[in-house]
Amino acid sequence: MNTVMRLTGAVVRAVLVMLMVATPSILLPDVAADTKQMVALIALFLGALTLVEYSATYPSLIEFRHAPPFNRIRFLSIFLTVLVLSLIARGQAEPTKVSLLLEILGGMIGHAIDFPFSPVRLVLLAVAQDAGDHVDLVRTAAGLSYLVSIVMLGIFVLHLRSGRWPAPGSRFNVWVNLPTFDPTVGGDVIYRLERDARVNIALGFLLPFLVPAVVKAATSGIAPVSLANPQVLIWTMAAWSFLPASLFMRGIAMGRIANMIRVQRRAAAAEAEARGAELAHA
Template identity: 60%
Template sequence: MISQLAGAIVRAVFVVVLIATPSLLLPGVGADTTQIVALVAIFAAMLTIFEYGSTYPGLVEFRDAPPFNRVRFISLFLTVFLLTVVCRGKVEPTTLTLLVDAVGNVIGHAIDFPYSPVRLVLVALPDGSSPEQIDLLRTAAGLSYLISLLTLAIFVILLRVFNWPSASGTFNVWINLPTFDPTAGGDVVERLERDARFNIALGFLLPFLTPAVVKAGSGSFSPLSLDAPHTLIWMMAAWAFLPASLFMRGIAMGQVASMIEEKRRLNHEAADRAGLLPA
């Protein structure tokens, strides 16, 4: 119990560092922004402690099936950190900020082709945006999207290398999939495979749909603004992280379905050898 609580506290500290990173690195952060960030960080830390310090499941999926959540956290932290470095370089340039901005600019131009997610993000900008704002958004979108693609590749490699989730021991569906009800009806494997396909499809379409929705709603709501660095950082991080997270969830649920199907096959063969199956 003590080790579990200690682990939950360490995770909460990491979450606080993630949320506070833009405020800690960006110059000229106002008092109101600092207070809002502090409240959000405290709430997220308490939620993390309750989730990982409790024996019973809550809302976090794959809580006891590493490295799923660890890969997601590292991906989000790296995205937020690099975008913060790029925004800081526009005010206080350093060698690091210039390097990250140059790399992001190259990546952004490489991915900026017709109908690509980066091009659709640029189309969502309001009319009259300056070339500097367009370059900043292209750099942020390129870095975010590249990190999401690398996250998916690393996650798939880790699944193959460590034979996830079988290598982690017993997989508790109730704890690791608290929002999935195995008794809701129908075959569990078929439902997991259906949910996996849905998450993968949604993760693929979301980077293309989000800019279109933002552009369509610009007539009713205020258009996308790059004046606030916090807004740019978190919007671009969410734009790239949420599709990658859905992709990972779909792949993980597909792996769980394959594991259950394999267990069923082994149990059936064992019962057949023992002569327990009806003739």
Template identity: 60%
Template structure:
């Protein structure tokens, strides 16, 4: 119980650090923005403590199946931190900010080809957006998209090496998939495989759909501007992180389906090999 509570508190501190990173590193943050960030950080910390301190399932999937959520958190934190460094370099340039900005600019330039997600992200901006802001968004989009791709590569390598999730011990579907109801009807394996394919397909399409939807919505609700540093950081991070997260969820659901199917085959083979009792 003490270990579970300590682990929950440590995770809550990391969540607070993640949410507060842009406000702590960016200069000129207003007091109103600081208060809003503090409120969101408190809410996120409370939710994390309640989720990980409890032995019962809540909202977080794969809670007891590391390193799924750890890879996602590291990817999210790296994206927020590096985009904050890029945004800070526009106001207070240093050697570190110039280096990160140069790397992001190179990545954005390489990924900025016709119909690419990075190109669509830049085209989402209003036509009167200054060229410097367009370059900043392209730099941030390239950096964030590269981080999401690297997180997918790392996750696939971990699955390959650790044979996740079976090697980590018993996999509790009730705890790790709280939103999945095994009794809802139909074969569990078929439903998991269907959800896995849907998540992978949606993760592939989202980087293209999000800019198109925002661009279409701007005609009704006004142009979308990313000139505010914190708005740019969280928008670009969500644009790259959500598809990668759906990709990882789809791959994980596919692995769980394979594990359940393999356990079934082993159980069927054991029952067939067991000698039947014959009356004498």
């Protein structure tokens, strides 16, 4: 029964991943046949990887497999980002009320966070600015991407603060949920988890600033990066906003795990001390 449920869940996750990858090609008009074939190939590959990871008994790459809703929030974040950016890009050729509403909302947020040395300003400086409309579209996409990422990060923090992550009464298996983290080497596990948590949070904070600066420096003396292609714009902005938020979530989660292990150690030490006292008085 458990095997059937695990396989069913893996299939559903694989289908959702493929749908997410194919969303821009489905929604955007006039997508070239070669582009559709490439997107279909990538979607099949990622879907197969997801199916294998979630149907296997033992973990390999994907973290927090048995600690919902961590991965669900992350997936919902990237899926919503891709969806809203695809609707905005489609609205450039076939405007609708939804696309216009999203464009207005994204434009308001983009202008609000477009100030000197902000991540949005750095992105605008790193891309081609040969057309005012194109710059406005990049700013709008950046604003909406940031909004989705911040909302999803806030939802995870609320789950954490309310004591619903990890789920009350559940056992958190470090090996299953952190398959690339070996708790048996490299010193005390609490120290390593806290160190990795700080590194992930720091990278999550710096990444929106570093990526545009690195792109600008790498393309110095040559044509700047152009986001005129809607699919390039969608995936660039989605990755630019999703990766920092994902690193923030990972860092916060690892800090939470370190604190859980510390509390368990204290409880075990207190229990052992109480038992020792009982034996001493016996």
